[in-house]
Amino acid sequence: MGHIVLTVERIDQVMPFYVDVLGFKLSDFALRPFKAYFFHVNARHHSLALIETGTNGIHHLMMELFSLDDVGQAYDLAQGEEGRIGATLGRHTNDFMTSFYAYTPSCFMVEYGWGGRNIRPETWTSMELEHGPSLWGHDRTWLPPEQRAEAREMRLKAAELGVRQPVQVIKGNHELMAGTCPWWDMTVRAAE
Ligand SMILES: [Fe+2]
Secondary structure, three states, X not given: OOEEEEEEOOHHHHXXXXXXXXXXXXXXXXXXXXXXXXXXXXXXXXXXXXXXXXOOEEEEEEEEEOOHHHHHHHHHHHHOOOOOEEEEEEEEOOOOOEEEEXXXXXXXXXXXXXXXXXXXXXXXXXXXXXXXXXXXXXXXXXXXXXXXXHHHHHHHHHHHOOOOOOOOOOOOOOOOOOOOOHHHHHHHHHHO
16 A cells, blocks of 8 residues: 545645644655645655645555555556556656555546655655656646646656656665666776
8 A cells, every 4th residue: 555645625724634633744745737846754755745636535555565566567467447547657756655546436546656755754845746646658648728738738847857767676676786877887997
């Protein structure tokens, strides 16, 4: 279980309950292409998020997988069904999750992903996400056309500005290769 995201009419009306009563801490927030606030209670970047879409309900549940291939193989399955995908494969700017979203029969979505990030809550300071919620991908079929276009613009801008984040791995789901990067290794070899 990764996190839950609730859609609400007004974030400012429900935030005090989660922050002041339940003790959630703000991780970060996005104001464009839609309002989204992310909260943590431990090292997981967010266990709860609130997005403002004008309705109240569950937006999605996030399930995190051990292997990136689990996500890709499920994506193949979901793509086989008309209308199943709610957001295409993509990667988030804040928790670095690589994921896609699929509709459940109850019309909320399940985010199926890999590689979520840990933070250090003691030293963390919250900030605005200037590039929106996704580094690439996550084309959201549920967004109105103008916001969908704005989201795409923001992703392209992030790419143009060179925004890249390291892959988050755990023991057992990756193998570390020799060397640093092909360009650096070549430069070192040439100098020897
Ligand atoms: Fe999510």
